Amino acid sequence: MKRSATFPRGGIHPKEEKHLTKNLPVEVMPLPARVSLFLKQHIGEPCGFAVKKKQLPPINEEFLFTARHPGAIYQLLVNKKERVSEGELIGSIGKKLGANLHASVDGTVEGVMDVPHPVEGKAPAIVLATDPEAKPAVYSSIDWTRLSREELVAKITNAGIVGLGGAGFPTHAKVAIKPDVKMETLILNGAECEPYLTCDHRIMVEHGDEVVEGAMILLTVLGIDSCVIGVEDNKPDAVQALKTAISQNSSSLGFKITVQPLRVKYPQGSAKQLIQSITGKQVPEFGRSLDVGVIVQNVGTTRAVYQAVVLGKPLYEKTITISGRGIGRPANLQVKIGTSLTDIVNYLGGVKPNLARVVVGGPMMGAAVSSLDIPITKTTSGVIFLARDEIDTRDYGPCIRCGFCLDACPMGVEPNMIGLYLEAGRWNETEQFGMNACIECGSCAFVCPAKRPLVQFVKLAKLKHRFAQRESKKKQP
Template sequence: MLKTFPKGGIHPPENKITSTKSIKRMPTPKVVYVPISQHIGIPAEITVNVKDKVEIGQVIAKSSGFVSSNIHSPVSGTVTKLDKIIDTSGYKKQCIVIRTDIKDEANFEDIEYPLKKDISLEPKDILQKINESGIVGLGGATFPSHVKLSIKEGAKLDCLIINGVECEPYLTADHRLMLEKTEEIIVGIKILMFALHIDMAIIGIENNKKNAIEVFKNLTTKEKGIKVAALKVKYPQGGEKQLVRAILNREVPKNGLPLDVGVIVHNVGTIFAIYQAIQYNKPLTERVVTITGKKLENASNYWVKIGTPIKDLVDEVGGLPEGTRKIVNGGPMMGKAIKNLDVPVTKGTSGILVIHEDEASRGEQKNCIRCGECVDVCPMGLEPHLLMNLTEKGKYDDASNEDIMTCIECGSCSYICPSHRPLLDYIRFGKNIVKKLNTSKN
């Protein structure tokens, strides 16, 4: 029987239309726009000036606190501007603009990285290298990886879970990475097991990726301590708390972390980035992005340099189809619509979804009919209808008391609501207000 989490969840249409599309390399952009805040935590501090020449992989913004992350130049070129631009959040953020030296770039694009299995660094040096390389969670949360791996003395850690679920509809970047870089990911897992002094790692993959499950099972049969868990196809299976419960039957505390039950969870993309950093001294300057949509001519998966304008990706797959209504950074469940195509790809960009007007229209919002379906599908056991009502009425203290901050923003409630109520929109808004109120109290 396939494993899954016990509470809530839905099964939206998968629409994995790019699952058979091998990862291509996106052409190097003429200009990159690199935000200095591509992670949860304090923005990095800019270390370059206008007219400076920079090399690919050079630190251009340095981590400015414990929960922060280095930013590296994704190209060789010249800094032309330090400016504020609209990023994927929809707000203007500080950014480093670099004009690419295409001649220098050509030399880097031809580099091949053969599989390298031997681990030469000691555990403390591995963690330091991850910090220096600017690696963050590539599943969407963008939490600095070195912080997650900084285990307090006395903490009991016995398992590393690798998140290969990719339950968000349409997105296939992780799926393709697992198929094309399987051996490298396994080495990356062994690197972390060595660095964390643990003997057990489990790769969680949803059962709609049978080829990925098979290839990992074949390659890990002789790997001590590394197992593969085939999971039921159910959204949001990829949530950390849901994944820990599904695989290990351990309940992460309401306001806690997987570490509280002896677990660390890392996305497969993050594991591959760690492999590259440790084995080839390669900082995080690019990632795999799915560019997809039912009406796109050539939807596919691409290696994309951080800072590449999303317009370049859209042009590469044939441009925007007639009747395009919305462009989403991420997938349809948790992604957010972007204002224009000048927004750059960041470390947290797993996909770009182009939605046609046939799919984009919301149903007419009606009164809540007290059906309870939003409660039934909530994987955190919350009452979304109540949280929306409290937020709508400005009762933020009451919303806080009803655990609004434990919402993982999966969107299952909005998806299932027969009255088309914008439950997630209100809950997100309420969470932001509650967070600000809690900060002011402290």
């Protein structure tokens, strides 16, 4: 086995807690009675051709449903009370940056409603009532090697695939590389360094062949032959499953796909750290992975590419981890996108009396939520139900200048100084401490003995800078 690689600067070792779910095969959750599909589950514009009211073009009869939301009008592809089928296109992005939206169940459109959102409070979503008699959609496979690059990209675009690791960047836009960019390597992110989460682990173990085939499709689209799959070395069964799939699949088509074990260290799965661990190359502070000839895709996204191209199946289901000591039964689940946390909790035996916090995403970078009406989105990797003994509720105190946060930061940021300057009202001087390089990984806050909310400090400083820049642009003649 290859030596495990890692990134050189910073990083931490939080308790993994993956044993709660890592050996649990993915189970298919029964259909929920209702799903809520947000119009925006990705970077870019919401589905449905959002325009300012003043700019509304003549209504196109093809778009039958118009939902009003502050400042914008969404013209959607479905009408109220209309019947839709699993996998049917219900929200189109047209030529803008974004991702198509598909019905995740057979059912009836109840309407477009404001639904609780994990980050934005509430956001507009198409709500579908599920047909209880619905049968799962059936897909048959095709030989993708006969398709042209343009046909492969069209299938990825139509399927509404976005980065499933969390960022939600539309995949078809990510692989549309300009001809003058020198691409060398596709890196698949199978690090899954967030504590508790094991959904990518299970995807690699149970569907390693589909991940490898998805990688071959992406390599064909990118016009390169080299792919490295990075997997933290606490998942030896995933490494083995991928190696087996590679030996069975890739050699005949001449691709160079390898698996690189990675040392267990958070944030190993952050794109910049992953690239440095695997290639030794450092992405510039304001640069992108393309600047060092690399493109990174999550293993779940890569499997979704396989499903879109080979099976013609759009992205409307998601493998997620439900874990923590506050849930009745931890599990890895395949759920319909739009399923509410309430339905998931009921399926897994309810919450425990000692439940203290619900976090959507991993505990390091996820968002604490106060409502179980929140639906699963394309980018939800898991939901963690933390019991009282799994969280630290102490108040934060003054900085004791221990420097632990500086040692933990993988980006060389000085979050201690950003916090102190912010508290002193000097947020406009925080750029000098590396504010823009911060990847918001939370390593600094994790090690801080004073429990200072360092990520929030950095986020607030960034926000204030952005706001000030916008205001000064407005004042320019």
